[in-house]
Amino acid sequence: MAELPKKPFAWQKWVLGVVMVVGLIISAQATGTNLPMFFQNFGQFTIIFQQMLSPDWSYTAYVVDPLIETIKMAILGTTIGSVLAFPYALLVARNIVTNRWVVGIFRFILNVIRTIPDLLLAAIFVAIVGIGPVAGVITLAIFTFGMVGKLFYEAVETIDEGPIEAIKAAGAGKLEIIRFAVIPQVSNYFVSYVLYAFEINVRASTVLGYLGAGGIGVFLQRALSQFRYDRVGLMVLVIFVVVLVIDYVSGKLREALI
Amino acid sequence: MQAKPVIKFDNVSKTYPNGAKGLKDINLEIMPGEFVVVVGLSGAGKSTLMRAVNRLHDITAGDIQIDGQSITQAKGKQLLEIRRNIGMIFQNFNLVKRATVLKNVLTGRVGYYPTWKMVFGLFSKGDKQRAYNALQQVELADKVYARADELSGGQQQRVSIARALTQEPKIILADEPVASLDPQTTKHVMDDLKRINQELGITVLINLHSVELAQTYGTRIIGIRDGEKVFDGPVASADEATISAIYSGGEEANG
Ligand SMILES: Nc1ncnc2c1ncn2[C@@H]1O[C@H](COP(=O)(O)OP(=O)(O)O)[C@@H](O)[C@H]1O
Ligand SMILES: [Mg+2]
Numbered sequence: 380m381a382e383l384p385k386k387p388f389a390w391q392k393w394v395l396g397v398v399m400v401v402g403l404i405i406s407a408q409a410t411g412t413n414l415p416m417f418f419q420n421f422g423q424f425t426i427i428f429q430q431m432l433s434p435d436w437s438y439t440a441y442v443v444d445p446l447i448e449t450i451k452m453a454i455l456g457t458t459i460g461s462v463l464a465f466p467y468a469l470l471v472a473r474n475i476v477t478n479r480w481v482v483g484i485f486r487f488i489l490n491v492i493r494t495i496p497d498l499l500l501a502a503i504f505v506a507i508v509g510i511g512p513v514a515g516v517i518t519l520a521i522f523t524f525g526m527v528g529k530l531f532y533e534a535v536e537t538i539d540e541g542p543i544e545a546i547k548a549a550g551a552g553k554l555e556i557i558r559f560a561v562i563p564q565v566s567n568y569f570v571s572y573v574l575y576a577f578e579i580n581v582r583a584s585t586v587l588g589y590l591g592a593g594g595i596g597v598f599l600q601r602a603l604s605q606f607r608y609d610r611v612g613l614m615v616l617v618i619f620v621v622v623l624v625i626d627y628v629s630g631k632l633r634e635a636l637i
Numbered sequence: 638m639q640a641k642p643v644i645k646f647d648n649v650s651k652t653y654p655n656g657a658k659g660l661k662d663i664n665l666e667i668m669p670g671e672f673v674v675v676v677g678l679s680g681a682g683k684s685t686l687m688r689a690v691n692r693l694h695d696i697t698a699g700d701i702q703i704d705g706q707s708i709t710q711a712k713g714k715q716l717l718e719i720r721r722n723i724g725m726i727f728q729n730f731n732l733v734k735r736a737t738v739l740k741n742v743l744t745g746r747v748g749y750y751p752t753w754k755m756v757f758g759l760f761s762k763g764d765k766q767r768a769y770n771a772l773q774q775v776e777l778a779d780k781v782y783a784r785a786d787e788l789s790g791g792q793q794q795r796v797s798i799a800r801a802l803t804q805e806p807k808i809i810l811a812d813e814p815v816a817s818l819d820p821q822t823t824k825h826v827m828d829d830l831k832r833i834n835q836e837l838g839i840t841v842l843i844n845l846h847s848v849e850l851a852q853t854y855g856t857r858i859i860g861i862r863d864g865e866k867v868f869d870g871p872v873a874s875a876d877e878a879t880i881s882a883i884y885s886g887g888e889e890a891n892g
Binding site: 546 | 725729733755800
């Protein structure tokens with residue numbers, strides 16, 4: 380019997396590996412990344428960190444309202460984005476809309492929306508609608524739309540086509556097909572993606588506030604510019620706890636859904 | 638007065654977009670109340686024939702009439718109304734697995750409502766009762782609120798029969814309804830179909846793999862080979878030689 384032949388030499392992998400390492404070195408140089416400086420300044424980091432470790436508890440009362448505003452922003456942004464994403468995802472699912480042009484064009488638009496960084500969006504909307512939570516809500520809505528839209532249309536495309544055929548045979552039109560054969564198969568996924576987007580949005584909205592888009596981020600930015608690291612420490616702690624609780628609850632809900 | 642055929646094929650051909658020949662010049666008349674079994678090798682065109690009847694697939698030549706009305710020419714709402722009169726049962730049951738049995742059975746009624754009512758899922762009390770009655774007919778009344786995927790294969794197939802019944806159709810098409818069931822559940826499902834045919838007078842057009850089943854349940858057998866109708870007659874007239882002629886393509890392929 381013939382012997383097991385040797386595995387062929389995968390030179391492509393080696394070339395790719397070398398290219399990546401060289402690329403990393405070149406880009407580090409081009410962007411002026413300076414490792415020694417990073418470690419020299421490490422001392423300063425420990426000083427800030429020490430101050431943060433003794434939070435200014437008296438400030439707690441002041442951060443409650445902006446924190447609630449942050450969560451409200453996240454809820455509103457998630458809701459608006461998801462409500463828009465739902466029909467849009469059906470529009471770009473190949474098994475629902477068979478017109479290749481419609482699917483192609485609307486999918487392209489969705490992809491373009493998804494490539495815009497949310498910080499850039501926030502900056503733009505702060506400029507347009509002014510400083511405040513409205514800019515944050517719009518930013519989160521657009522981000523949610525892109526994310527939930529993509530995840531959801533991919534879920535729609537994996538459904539069992541059998542029920543569609545069955546209800547079509549019973550004399551159903553397009554909307555009835557979607558209502559009775561498509562949505563029951565994917566509604567749990569949708570809710571799960573919305574919760575996931577909400578988790579991300581709570582975290583993101585704290586950062587967005589930093590750009591003036593409302594919520595606790597505004598206070599965070601203020602404390603940082605005043606070098607009040609004790610207050611920063613408090614807010615980081617509060618945000619940490621809130622995010623943890625929301626992630627936990629939402630995670631449990633999602634587990635139960637799928 | 639001569640009864641009118643409930644299904645009529647006039648020179649029907651179907652060529653798939655990729656060039657595959659599904660059906661070749663089929664002429665066929667099925668009378669109300671018949672229990673017609675279509676037999677033939679895998680790939681002969683049996684499923685294509687079924688899907689041509691309710692136009693899940695468009696044919697490429699000829700004309701098909703349901704109860705005297707051309708489904709081939711029907712447009713929009715007209716097509717949906719013709720389909721409403723034709724129930725269909727599939728090999729893989731095609732239920733929404735996450736939904737309850739009742740919801741699945743109720744979807745047989747969608748053709749009777751305006752779209753806006755359906756968007757909100759507003760089925761009438763009468764239709765819910767109708768769905769429940771259908772479940773009683775297939776002896777699954779106790780499963781009405783169970784999730785479809787909690788049921789065994791045979792039970793799921795009987796739910797899909799109940800769904801077709803709820804439609805109150807004139808015709809039931811069944812595309813290999815027992816192919817994925819064991820012998821005992823096969824008997825149960827076939828008995829249900831036979832009873833529906835005899836008690837409710839619903840015309841049944843069914844395709845089956847097994848000649849034995851065809852002879853047990855059918856009143857008439859249609860043999861399909863390579864998209865052509867090669868036999869059409871009462872069960873009694875389908876002897877050994879006829880059957881082997883219907884299945885002869887396979888011997889060549891094997892030999
Ligand atoms: N969607 C399709 N596209 C192209 N060819 C098809 C399609 N469906 C069936 N066919 C071809 O048509 C012929 C008949 O298929 P089918 O009706 O499924 O046979 P059966 O149900 O008797 O097994 C086969 O040659 C098959 O390959
Ligand atoms: Mg088939």
